[in-house]
Amino acid sequence: MTEQIRFVLLGLGNIGRNLLDILVHRQKQIEADYGLSFVLVGAVDSSGAAVSQEGLDMARVRDLKLGREGVADYPGMGRRGMVALEVLESVRADVLVGASPTNLRSGEPGLSAVRFALNAGMDVVMADKGPLVLAYQELMALAKQQQVEIRFSGTVAGGLPTVNLGVRDLAGSGILRVEGIFNGTTNYILTRMEQEQISYEEALAGAQKAGIAEADPTLDVDGWDAANKLVIIANSALKRPTKLSDLTVEGIRNITLEDLQQARREGKVIKPLAMAVLQDGDYQLSVKPVALDARHPLAMTNKWDMGVVYYSDYMGVISAIIEEKGPVPTSAAVLRDMINIYSN
Numbered sequence: 103m104t105e106q107i108r109f110v111l112l113g114l115g116n117i118g119r120n121l122l123d124i125l126v127h128r129q130k131q132i133e134a135d136y137g138l139s140f141v142l143v144g145a146v147d148s149s150g151a152a153v154s155q156e157g158l159d160m161a162r163v164r165d166l167k168l169g170r171e172g173v174a175d176y177p178g179m180g181r182r183g184m185v186a187l188e189v190l191e192s193v194r195a196d197v198l199v200g201a202s203p204t205n206l207r208s209g210e211p212g213l214s215a216v217r218f219a220l221n222a223g224m225d226v227v228m229a230d231k232g233p234l235v236l237a238y239q240e241l242m243a244l245a246k247q248q249q250v251e252i253r254f255s256g257t258v259a260g261g262l263p264t265v266n267l268g269v270r271d272l273a274g275s276g277i278l279r280v281e282g283i284f285n286g287t288t289n290y291i292l293t294r295m296e297q298e299q300i301s302y303e304e305a306l307a308g309a310q311k312a313g314i315a316e317a318d319p320t321l322d323v324d325g326w327d328a329a330n331k332l333v334i335i336a337n338s339a340l341k342r343p344t345k346l347s348d349l350t351v352e353g354i355r356n357i358t359l360e361d362l363q364q365a366r367r368e369g370k371v372i373k374p375l376a377m378a379v380l381q382d383g384d385y386q387l388s389v390k391p392v393a394l395d396a397r398h399p400l401a402m403t404n405k406w407d408m409g410v411v412y413y414s415d416y417m418g419v420i421s422a423i424i425e426e427k428g429p430v431p432t433s434a435a436v437l438r439d440m441i442n443i444y445s446n
């Protein structure tokens with residue numbers, strides 16, 4: 103028998119729109135494989151919302167967004183100016199999917215929506231890092247109290263199962279060290295500098311042209327995006343209550359072609375690493391460019407790759423690498439979380 107899972111989707115950009123596209127293509131197979139049918143009962147963007155307890159047409163919402171329209175234009179069920187909290191109040195849903203912009207000052211609009219959903223007894227799946235970076239401990243405690251689930255496997259390096267490896271697959275073992283390339287843009291820049299012998303400025307311009315770096319690349323190149331992801335890994339996999347201010351953060355702006363060439367002569371490759379190292383009972387957390395031995399799994403990553411290595415006491419060393427050229431793997435990670443909650 104198929105179980106219907108009703109969801110509200112907050113954010114219909116790259117991640118939300120591609121999630122709908124995957125569901126349109128995969129829904130029948132998901133029903134066959136897991137006995138689950140996902141029904142979109144509310145969708146929210148900056149124009150407003152569309153709501154229907156019977157379910158919105160996911161292909162239609164996707165196509166509205168592809169046509170650069172607002173979801174408030176959804177025929178008959180669009181509501182201009184309706185915000186996420188009003189949507190959550192007006193429909194019955196099992197799960198909130200948070201895919202609005204990461205806001206590291208207030209966490210909004212995601213944080214209020216997540217709090218509301220948890221208090222209402224809904225599960226939550228997030229691609230948005232903001233609420234987790236700002237309020238991880240509070241949200242987990244609330245989820246536990248409400249006996250609901252929060253999943254966020256797409257927040258740290260998109261489709262790469264960084265969170266799942268650390269939280270689920272190393273259960274029972276101690277984590278001694280984590281090394282990760284969690285930011286695709288900085289790995290793209292350093293890899294192209296290294297492999298094509300071009301300057302930082304040329305590689306950055308290439309990343310901007312490829313659409314993976316913002317016009318203002320500060321969050322990426324100064325290390326803050328990777329730092330946010332390390333905060334999530336520290337809180338979840340390492341079980342260490344952690345805030346951004348616990349980390350030392352250094353970006354890649356000062357790495358020159360000469361630095362990369364010198365490292366290469368020494369059999370090393372400079373990579374933008376996020377690291378957690380267990381020392382005297384606590385983790386030292388940092389983001390910085392590090393010269394790795396050329397045979398290190400992360401040294402071998404290419405320009406579209408991200409990766410993680412977990413060093414554990416009883417389970418040895420586990421590495422995973424993903425080639426991720428766009429936002430779709432993150433959308434697929436959101437779907438993975440939705441399935442993992444309800445297929446158990």
Ligand SMILES: NC(=O)c1ccc[n+]([C@@H]2O[C@H](COP(=O)([O-])OP(=O)(O)OC[C@H]3O[C@@H](n4cnc5c(N)ncnc54)[C@H](OP(=O)(O)O)[C@@H]3O)[C@@H](O)[C@H]2O)c1
Nearest residue numbers: 113114115116117147148201202203204211229230429432
């Ligand atoms: N892109 C990636 O590869 C990636 C990877 C991992 C995690 N993430 C995270 O996933 C989230 C979504 O990323 P994205 O690339 O899809 O972003 P995006 O393309 O900028 O889309 C953001 C969506 O949120 C909507 N929105 C903005 N402000 C809103 C508000 N106040 N209320 C309701 N909706 C609002 C936007 O509405 P409009 O459509 O009307 O503008 C848009 O639909 C972010 O938190 C990001 O950090 C992204």
